[in-house]
Amino acid sequence: MADERHPSPAEETKRLYEEAETRTARAFENLVSRDSFGELLARMTENTVALTKIWTDIFDFALRNLRLAGRQDITRLARQLGRTEDKIEMLLQEVERLQDRLGVDARPGRTGDGRHASSGNGAGERPSGERGAAATTGSGDSS
C-alpha cells in the first residue's frame, strides 16, 4: 500500500481556511436570499434613490441659476435628437422598401433585382459598412 503523504501544517491551515470561506460564502448566500433581506434591500434602494434625486435636483438648480445648461437641458436636447433620428430611420426604411420594390439600387455592388451582389465572402451579400458607407472598428475598439 502506498504511503499516504501527510499534509504540511501550511497546507492543512490553507485547507481549513478554504473550508471556512466556503461555509461563510454559503451562509451569506442564504442570508441574502431571505425575505427579510429583500425587505431591507427594498427600503435601502428607496432611500438611495431619494438621496440621489435630492442631490441631482439641487445640483441642477444651482447650474441653472448660474445660467449654465443643466442635466435636464441636455437630456431634453438629446431626446429631441433621438426623435429626429427615429423619423430619419423610418424614412430610410421606407426608401429601402421602395428601392427593393422597384428593383433599383443606387449603391454599388448590388444587382438590379434588389438582392446584393456577391463580394466573394458569401452568396449575394452587401458590402459591409453603415448603410453603404464604410464604418469600421478594428483592433483595440471596445465598443
Next chain:
Amino acid sequence: MNPIERLARAPIAALDFTNILLTQRDAAVAVTPKDVIWTHRETTLYRYRSNKRRHPVPVLLVFALINRPDIFDLRPGSSFVEFLLEEGFDVFLIDWGYPDEEDADIGLESYVCDELTWGIREALRCSGQDEISLLGWCIGGTLCLFYGGMQGADAVRNMVLLTTPVDTRVGVYTTWVGRESFDVDYVADGYRAVPGHVIDWANKLMKPVTNYWTTYRLLWEAVLDGQDRRAAYQPMARWIADNPPFAARAFREWITWMYKENRLMNGSFRLRGRLVDLSKIDQSLLVTTAGADHIAPPEGTHPLFDMVSSDDITRLDRPGGHIGLMAGSRARKEIWPDIAQWLRDRSDSTSPRRRNSNGNHRDSDS
C-alpha cells in the same frame, strides 16, 4: 514554494497584484475587427470581418440589457466570436449601447419591435440571406423569445438561448425585486436611467463572499505563486466593471412584467398591444442552462419546452455559472463546439427550415 520563500516574494507579489487591479481598465477587450452596419439611437449592428464564411445562414448575437456584449469577444484566444468565425459563420452582433436619461422612454417594446426587428432586417439585407440564426444570452435570449412570440419570426431559422430567464417564480431576483415592497416605479422615476453600477452591485450581492473576497484572494494566491494571471483576469474584470445604465422604462417593464407579474408564464405578456405567444415559436431551438446559475436558474428556463411549438429542441444542461458557462476557461472546449455543431447542422442553404418535423425532442444533458 516554502513559507519563507512565499514571505520573501510577498512584496513584489503585492506590487504585481496592485498593478493588475489598477490597470484592468486598460485591458483590451472586443478586439476582433468588425464593421458598423447600422445604427439607431444607442443601438449598433456590427458585422465581423471574415474570409472563411462557409455557412450561408448568418448568426446574430443578442446580449442582455445589462453589461456589455463584449463578453462574446472577450480576448483573442478566448473569444466566442473568433470561434464562430473560425467555424465559418457569418457573425453579426447587436449592441444596445449606453442608454442614458434621454433614453428613459425606451421600453422593452422599443428593444424588440424596433431595434431587434430592424437589426435582423439589416443583417439579412447585408448578408443577402432570407433567414438568420438568433443567439441570445440572458435577457438577450428573452428578447429573442419576445420577438419570436410576437412575430412568428419567419426570418429566424434557428434560436439559441443561453441561460435565459422565462419563469421567474424561483430565484433570488424574485425575492428582491418581485416583492410588493420593492417600488420599481419610484426607482425608475428617480433614476430615469438606472445606473449600471447599482445593477452590478445587486448582481454581486447575490454571491457576496465569492464576488467581493474569493475572486481577489484567488488572484493574490496565483500572483504569489508566480502565475501570470494578468491576461486571463483583466479582460473579464474590465467586462464585469463595464455596466451601462438600464433605460428607466425598460427597467420598469422588465421588473414588473417578468418578476412581479411573471407575464410570460401567465400568457399575458403584450408588447405594443400584441400578445407574446411563445407557441408561435416553431424554430429549431437550442436551450442551454447552467447548473450553478443564480441569475437565471435552470428551473426558470425549463418551462419553455412546454410553451413553444418547435419540433426540433435540443437541451444542454451544463455545470457552471451564468457567465462562466460561456466565458469560463473550459467553454472553448466544452460548450462552444456543441453550439457550433448544432448551428452547422442547421445552417445549410438547402436544408429545410424546419427539421425533425416528426416531433423529435432530443435531450443531451451532460
